[in-house]
Amino acid sequence: MSENKNVDIWIAGAFAAFSVDLIVYPLDTIKTRLQSPNYNTLYRNGANNTINRSLFRGVYQGVGSVILATLPSSGAFFNTYEGVKYVLENNNPRYNNGTLLPQPLIHSAASGTAELVSCAILTPAEVIKQNAQMVDNGNGGPRTNATIQTMKRFKSNPLALWRGYTALAGRNLPSTALHFPIFERIKESIRRYRDEKGIRTHTILEGGTITAISAGIGGSVSAVVTTPVDVVKTRIMLAAAESAAEDQKPKPRVEAGKPAAENLVDATGKTVQAAKESVKENVKNVTKPPSKQTTMQIGREIIANEGVKGLFRGGALRAVWTMLGAGLYLGVYESGRVYLAQRRGETHVGDDMDL
Numbered sequence: 001m002s003e004n005k006n007v008d009i010w011i012a013g014a015f016a017a018f019s020v021d022l023i024v025y026p027l028d029t030i031k032t033r034l035q036s037p038n039y040n041t042l043y044r045n046g047a048n049n050t051i052n053r054s055l056f057r058g059v060y061q062g063v064g065s066v067i068l069a070t071l072p073s074s075g076a077f078f079n080t081y082e083g084v085k086y087v088l089e090n091n092n093p094r095y096n097n098g099t100l101l102p103q104p105l106i107h108s109a110a111s112g113t114a115e116l117v118s119c120a121i122l123t124p125a126e127v128i129k130q131n132a133q134m135v136d137n138g139n140g141g142p143r144t145n146a147t148i149q150t151m152k153r154f155k156s157n158p159l160a161l162w163r164g165y166t167a168l169a170g171r172n173l174p175s176t177a178l179h180f181p182i183f184e185r186i187k188e189s190i191r192r193y194r195d196e197k198g199i200r201t202h203t204i205l206e207g208g209t210i211t212a213i214s215a216g217i218g219g220s221v222s223a224v225v226t227t228p229v230d231v232v233k234t235r236i237m238l239a240a241a242e243s244a245a246e247d248q249k250p251k252p253r254v255e256a257g258k259p260a261a262e263n264l265v266d267a268t269g270k271t272v273q274a275a276k277e278s279v280k281e282n283v284k285n286v287t288k289p290p291s292k293q294t295t296m297q298i299g300r301e302i303i304a305n306e307g308v309k310g311l312f313r314g315g316a317l318r319a320v321w322t323m324l325g326a327g328l329y330l331g332v333y334e335s336g337r338v339y340l341a342q343r344r345g346e347t348h349v350g351d352d353m354d355l
Contacts, residue, residue, distance in 0.1 A: 009075065013075045017073075019332050021067050021070055025066070027321035027324075030055060034314035035313050037235060058137060062132030065132070073121035081113075089106060115169065119165060127161050127162075130234060132147045135149055164233065176222070183219075184214075204338050208332070216326055216327030217323070227314070236298065
């Protein structure tokens with residue numbers, strides 16, 4: 001790809017990400033609160049089972065960290081996606097009047113690789129964002145920026161900001177692997193239909209609209225399918241701040257010279273020390289924080305406490321905001337990239353406008 005095209009991808013991707021973050025961020029905040037393990041205690045009235053107004057308060061908390069990280073991460077995503085797709089398509093051998101690698105596989109491989117790169121940049125901001133979304137500044141006390149409050153909790157252990165990388169990648173990889181093939185297929189079908197009807201205009205508005213519709217449909221489908229992983233991801237990231245705060249606490253010291261109790265025996269025949277260790281191990285297994293549990297452990301815990309429906313909490317809202325977000329994101333990206341190219345006098349017609 002040319003240097004100009006790479007610059008266009010970065011600019012268009014960054015502008016698209018910034019626009020979408022501002023528009024759909026409130027829906028993401030509400031979704032995070034719905035998926036929180038403390039949802040019933042923080043955002044519902046137990047007496048009459050109604051929703052507290054606090055659910056809709058401070059819906060832009062944490063948006064700054066996401067905007068700062070989304071700009072480079074989105075640029076990295078699109079450059080990686082375009083680059084991998086370009087390499088695979090131009091090195092795809094012919095096979096039986098076709099190609100060895102089908103287009104959906106190429107799109108999945110390109111989007112999956114791009115997600116791994118993007119998630120490495122986005123994870124710290126995502127952890128800060130989701131914990132900031134849960135900060136309650138409406139109790140009448142002094143108001144402090146929610147993002148600053150959250151960042152202070154990671155002061156002594158900033159590496160804890162990356163504890164959610166596996167969970168974020170585990171959600172985004174299947175999501176994009178499903179989203180982009182659907183998106184590309186629908187986009188191509190709409191273009192083919194308009195070509196057959198003779199109503200294709202090849203304008204920026206048409207290209208952006210087709211992209212937005214295709215991306216919205218694909219995004220909503222992938223959002224519903226991957227909601228269980230998203231719920232687990234939310235639990236891990238919300239627990240990361242608590243875990244980081246625990247790491248800051250001084251470890252208890254064992255004073256020298258105190259008599260040891262290892263040789264004292266209780267009524268069951270166990271030494272007191274062995275009994276204590278057994279209790280500690282059992283408690284540790286039960287109360288292990290989500291940020292240090294595996295995805296499967298958290299999933300089983302959610303099912304045990306909330307049932308299968310707990311894994312799909314916030315799924316409908318996530319499908320709606322993903323449809324809006326993906327449609328606007330890729331629609332603005334496509335239109336912006338073509339607009340920048342046309343300003344330089346380049347012509348983009350037909351498949352040259354493809355992502």
